Amino acid sequence: MARVTVEDCVDKVPNRFELVMLAAHRAREIASGSPAT
Template identity: 60%
Template sequence: MARVTVEDCLTKVDNRFQLVLVASKRARQLSKGAEPFVEWENDKPTVVALREIEEDYVTAAILDEKPTEEVQMELTEGAVAEMPVVAVPTPPGSTER
């Protein structure tokens, strides 16, 4: 396993700030169970993410992708927003309002 440095990765993205965003997003994906594109040998997710960037498996385009959870939330929120509102009658003698 070759050692990866920030300088190696800077040739693949526009600047250090973008590198941080790309690497952190990919590291989060790896932490949540995404399959790595490179061999994972007892490395932390951030190191694997940097190796993937350096080897051109991951690019800045990852920043434009919507996470699966966000897509699911949008679908759920849309379905809830489309549900009709139904008034439920209060049972006689109930003090709740």
């Protein structure tokens, strides 16, 4: 599994709050049965 740090993610999404919202949304998708990438 790849090691992804917050610093790596902030390069793509500059706002940390938005980053948390994106991560939570993806976690909900995976929990509901969406395939993990």
